[in-house]
Amino acid sequence: DVKVTQSSRYLVKRTGEKVFLECVQDMDHENMFWYRQDPGLGLRLIYFSYDVKMKEKGDIPEGYSVSREKKERFSLILESASTNQTSMYLCASTVGGQGKTQYFGPGTRLLVL
Template sequence: DVKVTQSSRYLVKRTGEKVFLECVQDMDHENMFWYRQDPGLGLRLIYFSYDVKMKEKGDIPEGYSVSREKKERFSLILESASTNQTSMYLCASSPSGDSYEQYFGPGTRLTVT
């Protein structure tokens, strides 16, 4: 089975802190994604990556950056956390080609105080 793991299930940070959310997948997938999930808004794409060192902005990239130095790992970085970044963050991966579904990690619930 495909496994996508996220470094923390719950995280509490202070305003202005630099925050790293890590995601690792074990199925050699080319594509990786970071979403945030908020009530009533569904999932919104922050960034995605289709190859090592490649990244593309999603719908809401402001205030975030990403890093993909290895194929299996995709990091989301909040350079200076703010309270409006309190949310559930979901990582996903997918293979390239016709097999198209995304596989999700369990999520990280981030609270910024």
């Protein structure tokens, strides 16, 4: 079975802190994604990566950056956390071209105070 893991289930940070969210997948998938999920808004794509060191902006990249140094690991970085970044963050991966089935991690619920 595909396994996607995220570094933390719950995280509490203060405004202005730099926050790292890490995602690791064990199935050699080319594509990895970061979403945020807010009530009533569904999932919104922040960034995605289709190869090592490659990244593309999604729908809401402002305030975020990403890093993909190894194929299995995709990190989301909040350079200076703000309260409006309090959300559920979900990582996903998929093989081959986009539009295929995505495999999700358990999510990280981030609270920024």
